[in-house]
Amino acid sequence: MVLDVTWTVKWLTLCAQAMAEHRVELIELDRAIGDSDHGENMDRGFQAVLDKLSESPPETPGAALKLTAMTLMSKVGGAAGPLYGTAFLRAATSLGDAAEIDPAAWAGALTAARDGIVARGKAELGDKTMVDAWTPAAEAAGKAAGNGSTDPLTVLVAAAEAAEAGAVATDPLVARKGRASYLGERSAGHRDPGAASTALLLRAAVKAAA
């Protein structure tokens, strides 16, 4: 499996599919501790990404991610727009003009994305935000790539599993950032919607390579 622009577009298409399929679930997670628009916003944002990808097909993985970033920042509307937008933009910059993404590059892109989210949202690990999914994902990808794995799938799987575990681990946390932080202790017992959508997006990356 080669992670080229074809894989990237397939990944983004599966992201859109996942956001549509899990729209109601994300709305419900967000209704519990936020303003209940996350599922709808992500669905709308990724549908707009699909339109852009077919309007102007990108030539490299980086170009596809940049197009995604700009579209999400313009179409999502809520906080997820600038956060995911910054994540995809930093990932795109990290990949540059490369035609293919090797395991080390995927780990590098996830780390850049994670750092972008932290810079933009000023959240730290444990604040019950998407950072809690991105951080373990980037670390797991880095570890898998560092172990000398040359199979991209191994690195994609490592990142997706870590993101899923990270999202589940937000359940008992008390939110310290974002709209959920207004709820204080009452935010405990609910999964963070941004961490949940992050896990879905990184799982879609695995499915695109399968």
Added chain:
Amino acid sequence: MTVSIVVVSHSEKIADGAAELAAQMAPDVLILPAGGTSDGRIGTSLEKVMAALDQLSNGGGAVVLADLGSAVMTAESALDLVDNPADVVLADAPLVEGLVAAAVAAQGGGDVQAVKRAAEAVRGPARHPESTAVQEVAEGSVTGSGPDFTGDFELINEAGMHARPAAKIAGGLASLDAEVQVNGVDATSMTALMTLAAGKGSVLHIEAWGVDAERAVNYVGGLVQAGFGEP
């Protein structure tokens, strides 16, 4: 070159309304609203903010004000993408008060940093109505550095000190090299001037420090004596 202002809000109506309100105080300042999403929902859109920034071709730079969390993030994302980052800055200020203060400073000829400071200054320590009286009691006490120039002028216009006179005073002083106080409050802060709640017949005590101290006192005095052009 006059500094322009971009207003980023979750709501198109808030952005438009705030821009309209501020424009009343600053007729020559380009104030561009970028509120709501491109399909008219509540939210913010990078596209809208970038479109507003693209309209700023006058070279005077721009100050961006934003309302809640994700509007700030969208504004920051836009600033990451502009070609001339030094000329476009984000002010950390309450949207409406900050915008009015920024617009007045821009109208007065302040540069990008001066306009940003004017917006951020409205978040200063809360002023209580009693503080004016406290300032008056303190008057006459000997301080280390007395003002370079002072003047006392009686308000003759019917409405006394309100938003428009405060805007004229603060706006005009923004371009002078002087530190000016009116009855003990910062005269370059429109909101501080308004908290004086000085009615017709009140006397404004102007104290100025710096190179343009005399000009500053004459400027404020001239406005007061002309009744700010009001009945």
